[in-house]
Amino acid sequence: xxxxxxxxxxxxxxxxxxxxxxxxxxxxxxxxxxxxxxxxxxxxxxxxxxxxxxxxxxxxxxxxxxxxxxxxxxxxxxxxxxxxxxxxxxxxxxxxxxxxxxxxxxxxxxxxxxxxxxxxxxxxxxxxxxxxxxxxxxxxxxxxxxxxxxxxxxxxxxxxxxxxxxxxxxxxxxxxxxxxxxxxxxxxxxxxxxxxxxxxxxxxxxxxxxxxxxxxxxxxxxxxxxxxxxxxxxxxxxxxxxxxxxxxxxxxxxxxxxxxxxxxxxxxxxxxxxxxxxxxxxxxxxxxxxxxxxxxxxxxxxxxxxxxxxxxxxxxxxxxxxx
Ligand code: UT7
Numbered sequence: 377x378x379x380x381x382x383x384x385x386x387x388x389x390x391x392x393x394x395x396x397x398x399x400x401x402x403x404x405x406x407x408x409x410x411x412x413x414x415x416x417x418x419x420x421x422x423x424x425x426x427x428x429x430x431x432x433x434x435x436x437x438x439x440x441x442x443x444x445x446x447x448x449x450x451x452x453x454x455x456x457x458x459x460x461x462x463x464x465x466x467x468x469x470x471x472x473x474x475x476x477x478x479x480x481x482x483x484x485x486x487x488x489x490x491x492x493x494x495x496x497x498x499x500x501x502x503x504x505x506x507x508x509x510x511x512x513x514x515x516x517x518x519x520x521x522x523x524x525x526x527x528x529x530x531x532x533x534x535x536x537x538x539x540x541x542x543x544x545x546x547x548x549x550x551x552x553x554x555x556x557x558x559x560x561x562x563x564x565x566x567x568x569x570x571x572x573x574x575x576x577x578x579x580x581x582x583x584x585x586x587x588x589x590x591x592x593x594x595x596x597x598x599x600x601x602x603x604x605x606x607x608x609x610x611x612x613x614x615x616x617x618x619x620x621x622x623x624x625x626x627x628x629x630x631x632x633x634x635x636x637x638x639x640x641x642x643x644x645x646x647x648x649x650x651x652x653x654x655x656x657x658x659x660x661x662x663x664x665x666x667x668x669x670x671x672x673x674x675x676x677x678x679x680x681x682x683x684x685x686x687x688x689x690x691x692x693x694x695x696x697x698x699x
Contacts, residue, residue, distance in 0.1 A: 380557030387439025416630025420536025420655030457492030490687025492659030536655030540663025626685030
């Protein structure tokens with residue numbers, strides 16, 4: 377038997393405020409048509425004043441616990457993927473732990489920007505496989521609206537806020553690629569590309585900073601690297617693209633999502649797409665899409681899913697799991 381990390385609950389939270397593309401036309405030299413056609417984004421949610429990453433993460437986690445029929449006492453560990461924690465420290469994960477009323481176990485953050493959720497899933501799977509935890513709450517949560525330069529039309533129209541959570545549970549499975557749970561992962565980074573997407577501030581530079589991106593350069597890397605990492609993870613699981621029921625990609629740009637599916641030889645009918653409603657929510661985008669995809673009735677038990685993401689670092693990767 378093989379100890380696998382199986383998804384037993386999902387949940388997501390989106391802040392109440394919805395901002396349509398047209399709102400940006402009042403303050404920026406942009407149009408709904410440009411944003412829609414270049415990125416696929418139609419609207420995004422922005423956190424309210426005072427609403428923090430850990431607030432949204434805790435809401436998503438509460439919903440994942442309710443979905444699983446479990447309570448915080450049943451969880452051993454919390455991993456939060458975020459680049460926009462409430463405070464420099466402690467981790468957003470420990471804040472979620474306290475908001476859930478959980479007084480045992482351990483909690484920590486993972487920072488790999490838009491690839492953060494893939495990194496967090498991979499870490500959580502390893503914690504479960506090695507017996508260090510039996511149930512892990514894996515959350516992606518971001519308030520990117522706090523690091524936007526509202527005068528930079530090339531970035532501020534692309535990002536949104538939100539949170540998604542998956543509750544993973546250790547289950548003994550036969551040990552084949554027909555098992556439920558996480559079957560394989562592939563993680564990569566290459567710091568030579570650090571200047572393509574970064575925030576120009578941080579604790580040791582005494583500033584908060586704003587997001588800066590060379591969008592078309594990141595785009596080129598994304599199309600090349602995402603299909604490749606997804607295929608590598610599938611290969612590690614002894615599977616191929618033809619076995620995939622759903623690609624659940626990082627939701628940055630519909631053209632990247634389409635390009636990746638095409639490179640993998642899959643139709644858009646096999647892709648969960650939420651970018652039109654959420655924008656790019658960085659590490660939150662994949663768990664948001666998984667939770668929404670399940671609520672829509674797209675993702676069902678037994679489906680083979682590949683998630684893939686790329687972001688600042690550059691950091692990128694993929695996870696293959698059976699739902
Ligand atoms: O999640 C982390 C990973 N991030 C991504 O994956 C993002 C990847 N990049 C992208 O999604 C796309 O590159 C963008 C959506 C950011 C931009 O699309 P693009 O087709 O690569 O456009 P571009 O950057 O080459 O810009 C084309 C033109 C430029 O004008 P010129 O230089 O051709 O005159 C920009 O100044 O579009 C202009 N532009 C805009 N025009 C109207 C840039 N932003 C806007 C805007 N409205 N908001």
